[in-house]
Amino acid sequence: MTEGKTAPLLQVQDLRVAREGHEILRGVDLQVDAGSVHVVLGLNGSGKSTLAYTLMGAGGYTTLGGSILLEGEDITQEPIDARARRGLTLAWQEPARFEGLSVERYLSLGQPEPDRERLLEALEAVNLDRAYLPRYVDEGLSGGERKRVELAAVFAMRPRLAILDEPDSGIDRFTLDDIATLMRRMASEGSAVLLISHRDEVVQIADHASLICGGRIMQTGLPDVICDRYTQYCSPCEQPIVVERGDSYA
Amino acid sequence: MRDLDLILQAYEASGGDPDLLKNDRVARLVISGNEVIGLNEIQGISMQAEPLEDGVRVRLEVAPGVQIPQPVHLCFGVIPESGVQRIVSDFDIGDGADVAFTAHCTFPNALEVRHVMDGTITVGAGAHMRYHETHYHGETGGVVVEPLARVQVGEGGSYTSTFSLSEGRAGKVAFQYEVDVAEQGSAELNARVMGYGDDEVLVRETIRLNGVGARGLAKSRIALRENARGEVYGTTEGNAAGTRGHIDCIEIVRDEAIANAVPVVRVTDPQAQVTHEAAIGTVDKKELETLLARGLTEEQAVDVIVRGMLEG
Numbered sequence: 160m161t162e163g164k165t166a167p168l169l170q171v172q173d174l175r176v177a178r179e180g181h182e183i184l185r186g187v188d189l190q191v192d193a194g195s196v197h198v199v200l201g202l203n204g205s206g207k208s209t210l211a212y213t214l215m216g217a218g219g220y221t222t223l224g225g226s227i228l229l230e231g232e233d234i235t236q237e238p239i240d241a242r243a244r245r246g247l248t249l250a251w252q253e254p255a256r257f258e259g260l261s262v263e264r265y266l267s268l269g270q271p272e273p274d275r276e277r278l279l280e281a282l283e284a285v286n287l288d289r290a291y292l293p294r295y296v297d298e299g300l301s302g303g304e305r306k307r308v309e310l311a312a313v314f315a316m317r318p319r320l321a322i323l324d325e326p327d328s329g330i331d332r333f334t335l336d337d338i339a340t341l342m343r344r345m346a347s348e349g350s351a352v353l354l355i356s357h358r359d360e361v362v363q364i365a366d367h368a369s370l371i372c373g374g375r376i377m378q379t380g381l382p383d384v385i386c387d388r389y390t391q392y393c394s395p396c397e398q399p400i401v402v403e404r405g406d407s408y409a
Numbered sequence: 410m411r412d413l414d415l416i417l418q419a420y421e422a423s424g425g426d427p428d429l430l431k432n433d434r435v436a437r438l439v440i441s442g443n444e445v446i447g448l449n450e451i452q453g454i455s456m457q458a459e460p461l462e463d464g465v466r467v468r469l470e471v472a473p474g475v476q477i478p479q480p481v482h483l484c485f486g487v488i489p490e491s492g493v494q495r496i497v498s499d500f501d502i503g504d505g506a507d508v509a510f511t512a513h514c515t516f517p518n519a520l521e522v523r524h525v526m527d528g529t530i531t532v533g534a535g536a537h538m539r540y541h542e543t544h545y546h547g548e549t550g551g552v553v554v555e556p557l558a559r560v561q562v563g564e565g566g567s568y569t570s571t572f573s574l575s576e577g578r579a580g581k582v583a584f585q586y587e588v589d590v591a592e593q594g595s596a597e598l599n600a601r602v603m604g605y606g607d608d609e610v611l612v613r614e615t616i617r618l619n620g621v622g623a624r625g626l627a628k629s630r631i632a633l634r635e636n637a638r639g640e641v642y643g644t645t646e647g648n649a650a651g652t653r654g655h656i657d658c659i660e661i662v663r664d665e666a667i668a669n670a671v672p673v674v675r676v677t678d679p680q681a682q683v684t685h686e687a688a689i690g691t692v693d694k695k696e697l698e699t700l701l702a703r704g705l706t707e708e709q710a711v712d713v714i715v716r717g718m719l720e721g
Protein backbone atom coordinates (compact mmCIF):
# COMPACT_ATOMS: atom_id res chain seq x y z
CA MET A 160 0.00 0.00 0.00
CA THR A 161 1.27 3.48 -0.83
CA GLU A 162 1.93 5.59 2.23
CA GLY A 163 -0.87 8.11 2.86
CA LYS A 164 -3.30 6.37 0.58
CA THR A 165 -6.20 4.53 2.20
CA ALA A 166 -6.74 0.94 1.10
CA PRO A 167 -10.09 0.24 -0.57
CA LEU A 168 -12.63 -1.43 1.67
CA LEU A 169 -12.64 -4.57 -0.46
CA GLN A 170 -10.05 -5.55 -3.00
CA VAL A 171 -10.29 -8.81 -4.89
CA GLN A 172 -7.23 -9.74 -6.91
CA ASP A 173 -7.10 -12.45 -9.57
CA LEU A 174 -9.47 -14.66 -7.59
CA ARG A 175 -9.89 -18.17 -8.95
CA VAL A 176 -12.46 -20.44 -7.34
CA ALA A 177 -13.72 -23.95 -8.08
CA ARG A 178 -16.78 -25.86 -7.00
CA GLU A 179 -17.16 -29.61 -7.38
CA GLY A 180 -14.18 -29.81 -9.71
CA HIS A 181 -15.26 -26.94 -11.96
CA GLU A 182 -13.45 -23.66 -12.05
CA ILE A 183 -16.18 -21.01 -11.75
CA LEU A 184 -14.27 -17.81 -11.03
CA ARG A 185 -11.34 -17.49 -13.39
CA GLY A 186 -9.42 -14.46 -12.22
CA VAL A 187 -11.80 -11.92 -10.71
CA ASP A 188 -10.53 -8.42 -9.99
CA LEU A 189 -12.87 -6.13 -8.10
CA GLN A 190 -12.70 -3.13 -5.82
CA VAL A 191 -15.40 -1.72 -3.54
CA ASP A 192 -14.92 1.56 -1.72
CA ALA A 193 -16.19 2.34 1.76
CA GLY A 194 -19.73 3.72 1.84
CA SER A 195 -20.39 3.03 -1.83
CA VAL A 196 -22.96 0.92 -3.65
CA HIS A 197 -21.39 -1.37 -6.23
CA VAL A 198 -23.47 -3.60 -8.49
CA VAL A 199 -22.10 -6.74 -10.12
CA LEU A 200 -24.26 -7.51 -13.10
CA GLY A 201 -24.26 -10.80 -14.95
CA LEU A 202 -26.36 -13.46 -16.55
CA ASN A 203 -27.30 -16.70 -14.85
CA GLY A 204 -24.26 -18.95 -14.65
CA SER A 205 -21.75 -16.11 -14.94
CA GLY A 206 -20.33 -16.72 -11.44
CA LYS A 207 -22.19 -13.98 -9.52
CA SER A 208 -23.40 -16.10 -6.62
CA THR A 209 -20.09 -17.98 -6.43
CA LEU A 210 -18.39 -14.61 -6.06
CA ALA A 211 -20.81 -13.60 -3.28
CA TYR A 212 -20.41 -16.84 -1.33
CA THR A 213 -16.65 -16.92 -1.79
CA LEU A 214 -16.26 -13.38 -0.51
CA MET A 215 -18.27 -14.41 2.57
CA GLY A 216 -16.24 -17.60 3.00
CA ALA A 217 -19.11 -20.08 2.60
CA GLY A 218 -18.25 -23.77 2.39
CA GLY A 219 -18.10 -25.84 -0.77
CA TYR A 220 -15.81 -23.52 -2.71
CA THR A 221 -12.10 -24.09 -3.27
CA THR A 222 -9.88 -21.07 -3.72
CA LEU A 223 -7.33 -21.89 -6.40
CA GLY A 224 -5.56 -18.59 -6.40
CA GLY A 225 -5.74 -14.86 -5.85
CA SER A 226 -6.68 -12.93 -2.75
CA ILE A 227 -9.47 -11.11 -0.94
CA LEU A 228 -8.37 -8.06 1.02
CA LEU A 229 -10.61 -6.21 3.45
CA GLU A 230 -9.17 -2.81 4.37
CA GLY A 231 -5.81 -4.12 3.21
CA GLU A 232 -5.93 -7.26 5.36
CA ASP A 233 -5.84 -10.60 3.58
CA ILE A 234 -8.96 -12.55 4.60
CA THR A 235 -8.81 -15.18 1.84
CA GLN A 236 -8.32 -18.03 4.29
CA GLU A 237 -10.50 -16.74 7.12
CA PRO A 238 -13.68 -18.58 8.11
CA ILE A 239 -17.10 -16.96 7.78
CA ASP A 240 -17.52 -15.88 11.37
CA ALA A 241 -14.10 -14.18 11.42
CA ARG A 242 -15.04 -12.24 8.28
CA ALA A 243 -18.39 -11.34 9.84
CA ARG A 244 -16.67 -10.00 12.92
CA ARG A 245 -14.63 -7.77 10.62
CA GLY A 246 -17.91 -6.30 9.39
CA LEU A 247 -18.61 -8.38 6.30
CA THR A 248 -21.99 -10.04 5.88
CA LEU A 249 -24.20 -11.62 3.25
CA ALA A 250 -27.90 -11.73 2.48
CA TRP A 251 -28.57 -15.01 0.70
CA GLN A 252 -30.68 -15.11 -2.44
CA GLU A 253 -32.86 -17.77 -0.80
CA PRO A 254 -32.81 -17.12 2.94
CA ALA A 255 -32.52 -20.12 5.26
CA ARG A 256 -35.70 -21.14 7.09
CA PHE A 257 -35.05 -21.36 10.79
CA GLU A 258 -37.51 -23.26 12.90
CA GLY A 259 -38.69 -21.68 16.13
CA LEU A 260 -36.86 -18.38 15.67
CA SER A 261 -38.84 -15.17 16.01
CA VAL A 262 -38.17 -12.23 13.73
CA GLU A 263 -37.02 -10.24 16.77
CA ARG A 264 -34.53 -12.91 17.79
CA TYR A 265 -33.32 -13.33 14.23
CA LEU A 266 -32.72 -9.61 13.74
CA SER A 267 -30.92 -9.30 17.06
CA LEU A 268 -28.46 -12.13 16.36
CA GLY A 269 -26.05 -9.88 14.49
CA GLN A 270 -26.05 -7.18 17.15
CA PRO A 271 -23.17 -7.06 19.62
CA GLU A 272 -25.49 -5.35 22.14
CA PRO A 273 -29.30 -5.66 22.20
CA ASP A 274 -30.82 -2.56 20.60
CA ARG A 275 -34.59 -2.82 20.11
CA GLU A 276 -34.81 0.62 18.51
CA ARG A 277 -32.41 -0.55 15.82
CA LEU A 278 -34.58 -3.61 15.17
CA LEU A 279 -37.65 -1.45 14.67
CA GLU A 280 -35.64 0.83 12.42
CA ALA A 281 -34.51 -2.19 10.39
CA LEU A 282 -38.06 -3.43 9.95
CA GLU A 283 -39.24 0.01 8.94
CA ALA A 284 -36.38 0.20 6.40
CA VAL A 285 -37.89 -2.81 4.57
CA ASN A 286 -41.51 -1.67 4.94
CA LEU A 287 -42.46 -4.07 7.73
CA ASP A 288 -43.96 -2.98 11.04
CA ARG A 289 -43.34 -4.01 14.64
CA ALA A 290 -46.16 -6.57 14.48
CA TYR A 291 -43.64 -8.82 12.70
CA LEU A 292 -41.27 -8.99 15.69
CA PRO A 293 -42.97 -11.90 17.52
CA ARG A 294 -43.73 -13.84 14.33
CA TYR A 295 -41.65 -16.87 13.44
CA VAL A 296 -39.39 -16.63 10.40
CA ASP A 297 -40.33 -20.12 9.23
CA GLU A 298 -44.09 -19.83 9.68
CA GLY A 299 -46.64 -17.56 8.15
CA LEU A 300 -44.20 -15.31 6.29
CA SER A 301 -44.34 -15.23 2.52
CA GLY A 302 -41.14 -15.72 0.55
CA GLY A 303 -41.03 -11.98 -0.09
CA GLU A 304 -41.52 -11.11 3.58
CA ARG A 305 -38.85 -13.62 4.53
CA LYS A 306 -36.47 -11.94 2.11
CA ARG A 307 -37.25 -8.53 3.52
CA VAL A 308 -36.52 -9.86 7.01
CA GLU A 309 -33.17 -11.06 5.67
CA LEU A 310 -32.38 -7.57 4.37
CA ALA A 311 -33.51 -6.09 7.69
CA ALA A 312 -31.14 -8.44 9.54
CA VAL A 313 -28.25 -7.21 7.43
CA PHE A 314 -29.29 -3.59 7.93
CA ALA A 315 -29.57 -4.08 11.70
CA MET A 316 -25.92 -5.23 11.85
CA ARG A 317 -24.54 -1.94 10.50
CA PRO A 318 -21.94 -3.94 8.51
CA ARG A 319 -18.84 -2.43 6.92
CA LEU A 320 -19.72 -4.33 3.74
CA ALA A 321 -23.02 -6.02 2.94
CA ILE A 322 -23.09 -8.47 0.06
CA LEU A 323 -26.64 -8.83 -1.24
CA ASP A 324 -27.23 -11.72 -3.61
CA GLU A 325 -30.18 -10.91 -5.90
CA PRO A 326 -32.07 -8.90 -3.26
CA ASP A 327 -34.65 -7.93 -5.86
CA SER A 328 -35.78 -11.45 -6.74
CA GLY A 329 -39.05 -12.74 -5.34
CA ILE A 330 -39.84 -9.67 -3.26
CA ASP A 331 -43.51 -8.80 -3.17
CA ARG A 332 -44.59 -5.18 -2.84
CA PHE A 333 -40.99 -4.13 -2.25
CA THR A 334 -40.03 -2.25 -5.34
CA LEU A 335 -36.74 -1.39 -6.86
CA ASP A 336 -37.21 2.11 -5.44
CA ASP A 337 -37.54 0.59 -1.97
CA ILE A 338 -34.31 -1.34 -2.47
CA ALA A 339 -32.60 1.81 -3.74
CA THR A 340 -33.76 3.69 -0.63
CA LEU A 341 -32.47 0.90 1.60
CA MET A 342 -29.08 0.83 -0.16
CA ARG A 343 -28.73 4.59 0.08
CA ARG A 344 -29.65 4.52 3.73
CA MET A 345 -27.04 1.86 4.40
CA ALA A 346 -24.44 3.83 2.48
CA SER A 347 -25.30 7.00 4.42
CA GLU A 348 -24.64 5.07 7.64
CA GLY A 349 -21.19 4.09 6.35
CA SER A 350 -21.99 0.60 5.05
CA ALA A 351 -20.77 -0.30 1.61
CA VAL A 352 -23.05 -2.52 -0.46
CA LEU A 353 -22.02 -5.08 -3.05
CA LEU A 354 -25.18 -5.96 -4.88
CA ILE A 355 -25.30 -9.01 -7.15
CA SER A 356 -28.00 -9.12 -9.78
CA HIS A 357 -28.96 -10.14 -13.30
CA ARG A 358 -31.44 -7.27 -13.68
CA ASP A 359 -30.05 -4.26 -15.49
CA GLU A 360 -32.58 -1.87 -13.82
CA VAL A 361 -30.72 -2.44 -10.56
CA VAL A 362 -27.66 -0.60 -11.88
CA GLN A 363 -29.40 2.74 -11.41
CA ILE A 364 -28.91 2.29 -7.65
CA ALA A 365 -25.14 2.01 -7.95
CA ASP A 366 -22.18 4.36 -7.67
CA HIS A 367 -20.11 1.87 -9.65
CA ALA A 368 -20.88 -1.29 -11.56
CA SER A 369 -19.06 -4.30 -12.93
CA LEU A 370 -20.01 -6.77 -15.58
CA ILE A 371 -19.23 -10.42 -14.87
CA CYS A 372 -19.16 -13.12 -17.53
CA GLY A 373 -17.61 -16.57 -17.59
CA GLY A 374 -16.17 -16.11 -14.13
CA ARG A 375 -14.31 -12.90 -14.96
CA ILE A 376 -15.06 -9.23 -14.44
CA MET A 377 -15.22 -7.98 -18.01
CA GLN A 378 -15.59 -4.29 -17.28
CA THR A 379 -15.99 -1.91 -14.34
CA GLY A 380 -17.18 1.64 -14.67
CA LEU A 381 -20.03 4.05 -14.46
CA PRO A 382 -23.42 2.37 -14.04
CA ASP A 383 -24.86 3.65 -17.33
CA VAL A 384 -21.90 2.41 -19.33
CA ILE A 385 -22.05 -1.06 -17.76
CA CYS A 386 -25.80 -1.22 -18.15
CA ASP A 387 -25.57 -0.32 -21.85
CA ARG A 388 -22.97 -2.95 -22.51
CA TYR A 389 -24.97 -5.57 -20.59
CA THR A 390 -28.21 -4.91 -22.43
CA GLN A 391 -26.60 -4.64 -25.84
CA TYR A 392 -24.08 -7.44 -25.84
CA CYS A 393 -24.86 -9.98 -23.12
CA SER A 394 -26.89 -13.03 -23.98
CA PRO A 395 -26.90 -16.49 -22.44
CA CYS A 396 -24.08 -18.70 -23.72
CA GLU A 397 -25.19 -21.90 -25.39
CA GLN A 398 -22.85 -23.80 -23.12
CA PRO A 399 -21.69 -22.62 -19.70
CA ILE A 400 -18.05 -21.70 -19.62
CA VAL A 401 -16.40 -24.16 -17.27
CA VAL A 402 -12.93 -25.56 -17.10
CA GLU A 403 -12.55 -29.15 -16.02
CA ARG A 404 -10.23 -29.84 -13.12
CA GLY A 405 -7.78 -31.81 -15.24
CA ASP A 406 -7.59 -29.08 -17.86
CA SER A 407 -6.69 -26.12 -15.73
CA TYR A 408 -5.37 -27.30 -12.42
CA ALA A 409 -4.67 -30.50 -10.64
CA MET B 410 -35.93 -26.84 53.51
CA ARG B 411 -39.49 -28.15 53.07
CA ASP B 412 -40.40 -30.29 50.05
CA LEU B 413 -42.69 -27.57 48.72
CA ASP B 414 -39.87 -25.02 48.76
CA LEU B 415 -37.50 -27.45 47.08
CA ILE B 416 -40.08 -28.25 44.42
CA LEU B 417 -40.78 -24.56 43.88
CA GLN B 418 -37.06 -23.91 43.57
CA ALA B 419 -36.69 -26.66 40.97
CA TYR B 420 -39.89 -25.49 39.27
CA GLU B 421 -38.46 -21.98 38.94
CA ALA B 422 -35.17 -23.38 37.61
CA SER B 423 -37.14 -25.15 34.87
CA GLY B 424 -38.77 -21.92 33.77
CA GLY B 425 -41.93 -21.95 35.90
CA ASP B 426 -43.28 -18.97 37.82
CA PRO B 427 -43.59 -19.96 41.52
CA ASP B 428 -46.07 -17.14 42.17
CA LEU B 429 -48.61 -18.97 40.01
CA LEU B 430 -48.43 -21.88 42.42
CA LYS B 431 -49.46 -19.57 45.27
CA ASN B 432 -52.29 -17.84 43.37
CA ASP B 433 -55.68 -19.07 44.54
CA ARG B 434 -57.30 -18.21 41.22
CA VAL B 435 -55.08 -20.72 39.44
CA ALA B 436 -55.98 -24.40 39.67
CA ARG B 437 -52.95 -26.45 40.65
CA LEU B 438 -51.69 -29.75 41.83
CA VAL B 439 -48.20 -30.17 43.30
CA ILE B 440 -46.81 -33.63 44.01
CA SER B 441 -43.43 -34.51 45.48
CA GLY B 442 -42.66 -38.23 45.39
CA ASN B 443 -45.91 -39.83 46.55
CA GLU B 444 -47.04 -36.85 48.59
CA VAL B 445 -49.58 -34.24 47.52
CA ILE B 446 -48.15 -30.99 48.83
CA GLY B 447 -50.44 -28.57 47.06
CA LEU B 448 -53.92 -28.77 45.56
CA ASN B 449 -56.20 -25.92 44.56
CA GLU B 450 -59.47 -26.35 42.71
CA ILE B 451 -61.32 -23.55 41.01
CA GLN B 452 -64.88 -23.46 39.76
CA GLY B 453 -65.40 -25.97 36.99
CA ILE B 454 -62.49 -28.24 37.89
CA SER B 455 -62.44 -31.00 40.43
CA MET B 456 -59.26 -32.80 41.42
CA GLN B 457 -58.86 -35.85 43.60
CA ALA B 458 -55.45 -37.16 44.55
CA GLU B 459 -54.85 -40.39 46.42
CA PRO B 460 -51.36 -41.46 47.51
CA LEU B 461 -50.06 -44.79 46.26
CA GLU B 462 -47.08 -46.68 47.61
CA ASP B 463 -44.88 -45.35 44.81
CA GLY B 464 -46.80 -42.32 43.60
CA VAL B 465 -50.21 -40.72 43.40
CA ARG B 466 -53.49 -41.56 41.67
CA VAL B 467 -55.10 -38.42 40.27
CA ARG B 468 -58.58 -37.90 38.92
CA LEU B 469 -59.22 -34.58 37.27
CA GLU B 470 -62.54 -33.49 35.80
CA VAL B 471 -63.46 -30.36 33.90
CA ALA B 472 -67.21 -29.80 33.86
CA PRO B 473 -69.00 -29.72 30.49
CA GLY B 474 -69.10 -26.33 28.79
CA VAL B 475 -66.64 -24.71 31.20
CA GLN B 476 -63.84 -22.57 29.85
CA ILE B 477 -60.94 -22.34 32.28
CA PRO B 478 -59.38 -18.90 31.85
CA GLN B 479 -55.84 -19.67 33.02
CA PRO B 480 -53.78 -22.80 32.52
CA VAL B 481 -54.07 -25.42 35.23
CA HIS B 482 -50.63 -25.90 36.78
CA LEU B 483 -49.32 -29.35 37.52
CA CYS B 484 -46.00 -29.74 39.23
CA PHE B 485 -44.40 -33.13 39.75
CA GLY B 486 -40.98 -33.94 41.06
CA VAL B 487 -38.61 -36.09 43.01
CA ILE B 488 -36.06 -34.13 44.99
CA PRO B 489 -33.91 -36.96 46.45
CA GLU B 490 -31.26 -38.68 44.34
CA SER B 491 -33.31 -41.88 44.07
CA GLY B 492 -36.92 -42.95 44.11
CA VAL B 493 -39.94 -43.87 42.01
CA GLN B 494 -42.82 -41.58 41.21
CA ARG B 495 -45.79 -43.09 39.42
CA ILE B 496 -48.60 -40.71 38.54
CA VAL B 497 -51.67 -42.65 37.51
CA SER B 498 -53.96 -40.05 36.09
CA ASP B 499 -57.44 -39.89 34.67
CA PHE B 500 -58.38 -36.68 32.88
CA ASP B 501 -62.00 -36.20 31.91
CA ILE B 502 -62.69 -33.05 29.91
CA GLY B 503 -66.46 -32.58 29.63
CA ASP B 504 -68.26 -31.90 26.37
CA GLY B 505 -67.67 -28.36 25.13
CA ALA B 506 -65.11 -27.54 27.83
CA ASP B 507 -61.87 -25.69 27.09
CA VAL B 508 -58.78 -26.08 29.26
CA ALA B 509 -55.01 -25.80 29.09
CA PHE B 510 -52.53 -27.52 31.38
CA THR B 511 -48.98 -26.49 32.11
CA ALA B 512 -47.03 -29.30 33.71
CA HIS B 513 -43.50 -29.09 35.08
CA CYS B 514 -41.59 -32.20 36.06
CA THR B 515 -38.38 -31.64 37.98
CA PHE B 516 -35.74 -34.14 39.04
CA PRO B 517 -32.77 -31.90 39.74
CA ASN B 518 -30.66 -34.35 41.74
CA ALA B 519 -31.62 -37.63 40.09
CA LEU B 520 -29.09 -40.44 40.19
CA GLU B 521 -31.62 -43.24 40.17
CA VAL B 522 -35.11 -41.86 39.71
CA ARG B 523 -37.97 -43.40 37.75
CA HIS B 524 -40.94 -41.21 36.83
CA VAL B 525 -43.98 -42.81 35.20
CA MET B 526 -46.90 -40.74 33.91
CA ASP B 527 -49.61 -43.25 33.17
CA GLY B 528 -52.53 -41.26 31.87
CA THR B 529 -55.99 -41.91 30.50
CA ILE B 530 -57.43 -38.83 28.87
CA THR B 531 -60.95 -38.34 27.57
CA VAL B 532 -61.69 -35.16 25.66
CA GLY B 533 -65.43 -34.78 25.20
CA ALA B 534 -67.36 -33.78 22.11
CA GLY B 535 -66.51 -30.23 21.11
CA ALA B 536 -64.03 -29.93 23.99
CA HIS B 537 -60.50 -28.61 23.68
CA MET B 538 -57.51 -29.64 25.75
CA ARG B 539 -53.95 -28.38 25.49
CA TYR B 540 -51.27 -30.03 27.58
CA HIS B 541 -47.75 -28.62 27.76
CA GLU B 542 -45.24 -30.61 29.79
CA THR B 543 -41.73 -29.33 30.45
CA HIS B 544 -39.06 -31.43 32.12
CA TYR B 545 -35.98 -30.39 34.02
CA HIS B 546 -33.60 -33.22 34.85
CA GLY B 547 -30.38 -31.66 36.09
CA GLU B 548 -27.00 -32.74 34.76
CA THR B 549 -26.67 -36.23 36.20
CA GLY B 550 -28.70 -38.18 33.64
CA GLY B 551 -29.89 -40.60 36.31
CA VAL B 552 -33.57 -40.43 35.53
CA VAL B 553 -35.92 -42.73 33.64
CA VAL B 554 -39.04 -41.02 32.35
CA GLU B 555 -41.97 -42.96 30.94
CA PRO B 556 -44.83 -40.74 29.79
CA LEU B 557 -47.63 -43.08 28.73
CA ALA B 558 -51.04 -41.89 27.62
CA ARG B 559 -54.18 -43.25 26.03
CA VAL B 560 -56.26 -40.42 24.65
CA GLN B 561 -59.80 -40.41 23.28
CA VAL B 562 -60.85 -37.27 21.41
CA GLY B 563 -64.60 -36.91 20.95
CA GLU B 564 -66.53 -35.59 17.98
CA GLY B 565 -65.33 -32.10 17.07
CA GLY B 566 -62.94 -32.06 20.02
CA SER B 567 -59.25 -31.27 19.96
CA TYR B 568 -56.22 -32.40 21.90
CA THR B 569 -52.75 -30.88 21.69
CA SER B 570 -49.80 -32.05 23.72
CA THR B 571 -46.25 -30.79 23.85
CA PHE B 572 -43.55 -32.69 25.69
CA SER B 573 -40.42 -30.61 26.08
CA LEU B 574 -37.07 -31.58 27.55
CA SER B 575 -34.37 -29.16 26.54
CA GLU B 576 -32.63 -28.36 29.82
CA GLY B 577 -30.34 -30.85 31.52
CA ARG B 578 -29.71 -34.48 30.67
CA ALA B 579 -32.62 -36.49 29.29
CA GLY B 580 -31.49 -39.72 30.94
CA LYS B 581 -33.75 -42.42 29.53
CA VAL B 582 -37.02 -41.22 28.05
CA ALA B 583 -39.57 -43.68 26.72
CA PHE B 584 -42.51 -41.71 25.45
CA GLN B 585 -45.60 -43.63 24.38
CA TYR B 586 -48.84 -41.98 23.33
CA GLU B 587 -51.86 -43.50 21.64
CA VAL B 588 -54.65 -41.26 20.44
CA ASP B 589 -58.02 -42.11 18.90
CA VAL B 590 -59.84 -39.28 17.19
CA ALA B 591 -63.55 -39.20 16.41
CA GLU B 592 -65.41 -37.39 13.62
CA GLN B 593 -64.13 -33.85 12.89
CA GLY B 594 -61.83 -34.08 15.90
CA SER B 595 -58.13 -33.28 15.88
CA ALA B 596 -54.99 -34.34 17.68
CA GLU B 597 -51.52 -32.83 17.65
CA LEU B 598 -48.58 -34.45 19.43
CA ASN B 599 -45.31 -32.56 19.78
CA ALA B 600 -42.21 -34.10 21.31
CA ARG B 601 -39.09 -31.96 21.71
CA VAL B 602 -36.13 -33.59 23.40
CA MET B 603 -32.42 -32.89 23.64
CA GLY B 604 -30.12 -35.75 24.62
CA TYR B 605 -26.39 -35.96 25.29
CA GLY B 606 -23.93 -38.09 27.22
CA ASP B 607 -25.37 -41.60 27.00
CA ASP B 608 -29.01 -40.46 27.05
CA GLU B 609 -31.61 -42.60 25.31
CA VAL B 610 -34.73 -41.11 23.80
CA LEU B 611 -37.53 -43.31 22.54
CA VAL B 612 -40.69 -41.80 21.09
CA ARG B 613 -43.65 -43.97 20.11
CA GLU B 614 -46.72 -42.13 18.93
CA THR B 615 -49.83 -43.53 17.36
CA ILE B 616 -52.71 -41.45 16.09
CA ARG B 617 -55.78 -43.26 14.80
CA LEU B 618 -58.09 -41.01 12.82
CA ASN B 619 -61.28 -42.98 13.15
CA GLY B 620 -64.02 -40.47 12.44
CA VAL B 621 -64.93 -38.71 9.21
CA GLY B 622 -62.85 -35.55 8.72
CA ALA B 623 -60.56 -36.19 11.71
CA ARG B 624 -57.12 -34.54 11.65
CA GLY B 625 -53.82 -35.56 13.19
CA LEU B 626 -50.25 -34.30 13.37
CA ALA B 627 -47.34 -36.02 15.10
CA LYS B 628 -44.30 -33.76 15.24
CA SER B 629 -40.97 -34.81 16.76
CA ARG B 630 -37.87 -32.72 17.20
CA ILE B 631 -34.90 -34.53 18.68
CA ALA B 632 -31.37 -33.13 19.07
CA LEU B 633 -28.64 -35.61 20.01
CA ARG B 634 -24.95 -35.24 20.62
CA GLU B 635 -22.03 -37.11 22.22
CA ASN B 636 -23.15 -40.77 22.59
CA ALA B 637 -26.89 -40.23 22.85
CA ARG B 638 -29.37 -42.48 21.04
CA GLY B 639 -32.75 -41.57 19.62
CA GLU B 640 -35.56 -43.61 18.08
CA VAL B 641 -38.83 -42.21 16.82
CA TYR B 642 -41.69 -44.47 15.79
CA GLY B 643 -44.65 -42.50 14.52
CA THR B 644 -47.78 -44.22 13.28
CA THR B 645 -50.77 -42.45 11.86
CA GLU B 646 -53.85 -44.25 10.56
CA GLY B 647 -56.52 -42.78 8.33
CA ASN B 648 -59.52 -44.96 9.00
CA ALA B 649 -62.37 -42.82 7.69
CA ALA B 650 -63.25 -40.61 4.76
CA GLY B 651 -61.75 -37.14 4.72
CA THR B 652 -59.21 -37.85 7.42
CA ARG B 653 -55.89 -36.04 7.12
CA GLY B 654 -52.78 -37.03 9.00
CA HIS B 655 -49.13 -36.05 8.91
CA ILE B 656 -45.96 -37.22 10.62
CA ASP B 657 -43.12 -34.73 10.79
CA CYS B 658 -39.84 -35.85 12.34
CA ILE B 659 -36.52 -34.02 12.46
CA GLU B 660 -33.51 -35.30 14.36
CA ILE B 661 -30.23 -33.38 14.54
CA VAL B 662 -27.28 -35.62 15.22
CA ARG B 663 -23.76 -34.63 16.18
CA ASP B 664 -20.63 -36.33 17.51
CA GLU B 665 -21.15 -40.08 17.97
CA ALA B 666 -24.91 -39.89 18.48
CA ILE B 667 -27.21 -42.23 16.55
CA ALA B 668 -30.80 -41.60 15.50
CA ASN B 669 -33.52 -43.70 13.88
CA ALA B 670 -36.88 -42.63 12.58
CA VAL B 671 -39.59 -45.05 11.50
CA PRO B 672 -42.72 -43.37 10.25
CA VAL B 673 -45.65 -45.67 9.54
CA VAL B 674 -48.67 -44.46 7.62
CA ARG B 675 -51.70 -46.67 7.28
CA VAL B 676 -54.86 -45.90 5.36
CA THR B 677 -57.96 -48.07 5.41
CA ASP B 678 -60.31 -45.68 3.65
CA PRO B 679 -59.69 -44.58 0.06
CA GLN B 680 -60.69 -41.01 0.91
CA ALA B 681 -58.17 -40.68 3.71
CA GLN B 682 -54.75 -39.13 3.28
CA VAL B 683 -51.75 -39.54 5.53
CA THR B 684 -48.30 -38.17 4.74
CA HIS B 685 -44.93 -38.19 6.43
CA GLU B 686 -41.54 -36.51 6.33
CA ALA B 687 -38.46 -37.39 8.29
CA ALA B 688 -35.03 -35.80 8.23
CA ILE B 689 -32.02 -36.96 10.18
CA GLY B 690 -28.67 -35.30 9.93
CA THR B 691 -26.39 -32.64 11.17
CA VAL B 692 -27.27 -28.97 11.47
CA ASP B 693 -28.44 -27.49 8.18
CA LYS B 694 -25.43 -25.96 6.42
CA LYS B 695 -27.27 -22.92 5.13
CA GLU B 696 -28.76 -22.10 8.52
CA LEU B 697 -25.33 -22.48 10.10
CA GLU B 698 -23.57 -20.29 7.53
CA THR B 699 -26.25 -17.63 7.77
CA LEU B 700 -25.67 -17.31 11.50
CA LEU B 701 -21.89 -17.40 11.08
CA ALA B 702 -22.28 -14.54 8.61
CA ARG B 703 -23.97 -12.60 11.43
CA GLY B 704 -20.82 -13.01 13.51
CA LEU B 705 -21.88 -15.90 15.76
CA THR B 706 -19.29 -18.55 16.54
CA GLU B 707 -20.06 -22.07 15.35
CA GLU B 708 -20.97 -23.14 18.89
CA GLN B 709 -23.34 -20.21 19.32
CA ALA B 710 -24.90 -20.79 15.89
CA VAL B 711 -25.55 -24.50 16.54
CA ASP B 712 -27.07 -23.62 19.90
CA VAL B 713 -29.45 -21.10 18.28
CA ILE B 714 -30.52 -23.65 15.65
CA VAL B 715 -31.03 -26.52 18.10
CA ARG B 716 -32.86 -24.39 20.66
CA GLY B 717 -35.10 -22.92 17.97
CA MET B 718 -36.00 -26.41 16.83
CA LEU B 719 -36.70 -27.61 20.37
CA GLU B 720 -38.47 -24.56 21.67
CA GLY B 721 -40.30 -23.30 18.63
